[in-house]
Amino acid sequence: HTAAAVGQKPLSKPMKPRLAVHKFSSCDGCQLSLLNLGEDLPRVAALVDIVHFAEAGPSDEDAKVDIALVEGSMSTPDELERIQHVRANCEILVAIGACAVSGGLQALRNGVDAETWKTAIYARPEYIDTLPTASPAAQHVKVDHEIWGCPVNSRQVLGALRDLLSGVMPAPDREKVCTTCKRQGVPCVSVTDGSPCLGPVTNDGCGALCPRIGRGCFGCYGPAATINAPALAEHMAQSGLDERQIAQRFAQINSQAPGFVEIAVAMRDRADG
């Protein structure tokens, strides 16, 4: 967890704050999840001036704002420059979604030489202007708060905005998926049918969406605060997964997140002998 999310200066302006939503390398899913707020979206719009949210309409990328929401990873040279402008133009920067907080799905390529995959995938690799790795916003600028998820839970974004508008810096939500399963009476998929499940090491945010339909957690909401990933890897091995399969479980949506990346690398190294 790279941002210093707690103990910083909360938003202090008395008038209607200005909000911008910036897109970097991403699928737009987190912006869509904001649009999916439905009838709460006009309520948000009544509380803040949304001056830049291209997916929804308003477009003023260089506007100075109180709160900037950043979706997406830093994957191109242009994005490294742009994130500096976004930081300079806002009072509080909130990274939203796996791409922005850990590099997300784009970071799956981080372990492979960029020239190798560009040549293998694209007919004209010379047109691909990319950085060697996809990285989170906090690797380049100060991030005041991070909201995990792929996509983010729009209720968590709303809660964070409400905190900021009340003059309080939001606290990170670090409850584990397992806890939600227990609360909801969802049978443990790991215990009942041996499904590999990242619930014991993952933040909740989805309401245990996958276990509720009998499927193991994919770790969308990132590593929880206190985890024992090696013990979970050992449990997966006892359930019949080999080292490479275990590495794949940890190296998915948040493959570069501290807490997940180390165990994925260790399992891959062990598989390679």
Ligand code: SF4
């Ligand atoms: Fe899309 Fe997931 Fe990235 Fe959000 S975190 S932009 S849903 S890939």
